Amino acid sequence: MRDKAIANYHSTAKEAAELAKKAGVTNLILTHFSARYENADELIEEAKTVHDSVIAAKDLLEINIK
Numbered sequence: 001m002r003d004k005a006i007a008n009y010h011s012t013a014k015e016a017a018e019l020a021k022k023a024g025v026t027n028l029i030l031t032h033f034s035a036r037y038e039n040a041d042e043l044i045e046e047a048k049t050v051h052d053s054v055i056a057a058k059d060l061l062e063i064n065i066k
Contacts, residue, residue: 013043017050031057 011019013030020028028051030043037043040056047054 013047017047021051027053029055029057
């Protein structure tokens with residue numbers, strides 16, 4: 001899927017996790033999923049190969065920022 005992501009100017013879940021790790025991000029929240037995914041579990045697992053704290057955004061998700 002990496003080639004398709006590049007063609008559409010998107011990142012893969014792994015690329016997002018790599019950037020988050022390099023930036024020192026504590027929690028990565030993945031958003032903007034393709035309709036081809038029934039749920040984000042596959043994307044979360046892909047990102048977790050690089051970054052320890054990953055969740056998927058969903059409607060009405062609330063995050064407290066300190």
